[in-house]
Amino acid sequence: MSEAEEAVIRAHHDEWARVVAALTRRFGDLDIAEEAAAEAFATAVERWRADGVPPSPGAWLTTTANRKAIDRIRRESRRDDKHREARMTYDDLPEPVGAIDDDRLRLIFTCCHPALAVEARVALTLRMVGGLTVPEIARAFLVRATTMEQRITRAKAKIKAARIPYRMPSADDLPARVSGVLAVLFLVYNEGYLASGPGTDPVRHDLTTEAIRLTRLIRALLPQDGEVAGLLALMLLTEARRTARVSANGELVPLDEQDRGA
Template sequence: MSGPDHIRTAVADAYRDEWGQVVATLIGFTGDWDLAEDCAQDAFAAAMTTWPRDGVPHRPGAWLTTTARNRAIDRLRRDAAGAAKLRTLALTEERDEPAVDEIPDERLRLIFTCCHPALPFPARVALTLRTLAGLSTAEIARAFLTAEPAMAKRLVRAKRKIREAGIPYRVPPAELLPQRLAAVLAVLYLIFNEGYSAVDEGDDRDRRTLTAEAIRLTRVLVRLMPQEPEPVGLLALMLLHEARRATRTDDGVLVTLEFQDRSRWDRALISEGVATLDQALAKQRPGPYQVQAAIAACHATAADAASTDWPQIAALYSELARLAPSPVVDLNRAVAVAMADGIPAGLALVDELAASGLLDGYHLLHATRADLLRRAGRTAEARAAYEDSVGLAPSDAERRYLAERLRGL
């Protein structure tokens, strides 16, 4: 008989590793999202009472899937509609039973269904975290600073939309795969960024859960789609950003890349990120996430701020602007040009962006312009730009940082 702590750890590990697979398998079997989640929860509850007596099974995922499937069958047998559905499922399985090595991983179907373009983007994010990562509604709500009832309604509406719109539970056909994969990657990167941007003490712990889940889900996607380079590029990008997390704030004040303590960066994550990026680039199909990871690698592998390869970073931002045009990308390129070719060259690009009005209300436009004006010795203009950026900054940590820069003038 195993000790209670050992069992709790085993069930927690199985929940983290197997939840998405168990739920995905049950959705594929029953077509009922709520039933799948309920029966998966029942299976993990059963593990807490059965495993102390019988021991942790050699394949916990298989045990949990079988238990959850049996619970689902019992639930379906209790009503006439469910019994009819079971007969249909039995006939389908007898007629179309695939070979074992032909059965696709159900999680891949679940990922693409959760991230279907017909669903509103916030619903895709919430549904992915609920069904694939196993986060509770309360955990998701806390992480996104949203009221729990509102998040619960969002999840209910998403499942209803899947049912009523007949969104297929499948991997999209080849001609739709690039577009749909981009939607999946956007969801995973947003989940990561929501956690990574947590710099205020009050919401830090709950939101940091999101970075771990985003990395874990991206690892799953890489394993499920090994031939696709962009998921690998996204994983590299996440790892390289995560390596710098501990140095991003100091006593609640944001610390910019230039002033971060590089001796505290996680060198193991940087090495893994660079190696992962090399795997993606070896496929010779560059995409936006690979280019962003290459930029992050330039920063992560520089010995200090002074040795950063700014000409290379500027060239990479030009490539990123070609692959994924965006005024934010143009703003970042302007910074790289300023560092590579001189402050006046970069400031001219920033002023062009400001005149275009495309980034009105974006605090980093004003913060970037303020920093370049400061470096150019145009103190009065820098002070006005810093004041604009302080008023627009979305977090206390960023406001404190910008206010300190303003006082430093």
């Protein structure tokens, strides 16, 4: 594997959610955000191999994805009005008082909106925030990839049709919304704890790290919420044993064989 390909893989783990969230905030459309982000990563494979890896991969990917999205909107002239409306709706509205200024957290609350079925919330979050492929998500749900693709497509269509806003819920609505988000974050952490996708590494550190990071943000938002504190404590306790769970060869180590002093 070339240096450029390795850099793209690392960037996908580190930057996928950030790029998708930034595009969602600007254009207010999950389809545009996802497709433009995917095109940007595909372009990176070619450009970085020829030109070298840029100093700031995340900024390069976000800029490229924005250009891809704008090009698509210009090609589809019938969407011009929707684009202008989205810019007015998503770029100019102030955040509710007390909300944390984090695009990825906004994206999670959008994907976990109560208007969606629980299964759709988890699948959409794993795709849009976690960056998992549809086959990976399908394996986690024990369904066919085509079924999962339809489920995610319907979820995005419902967000668009119901005009679900890309923003943090208000302070009054937040407690009722947070339980659903915590359930999704726990499932995201579980996917990272024992990855269902193919590969030599059974643990996806990017997912466990992101689940913990976002749970920390929710903890900062609701410092008195015992459910949030409990989930964060469980994740951190489990994460503390991460190095003991995997051998030097990348194989899972049974609990009774793990080094308790590690």
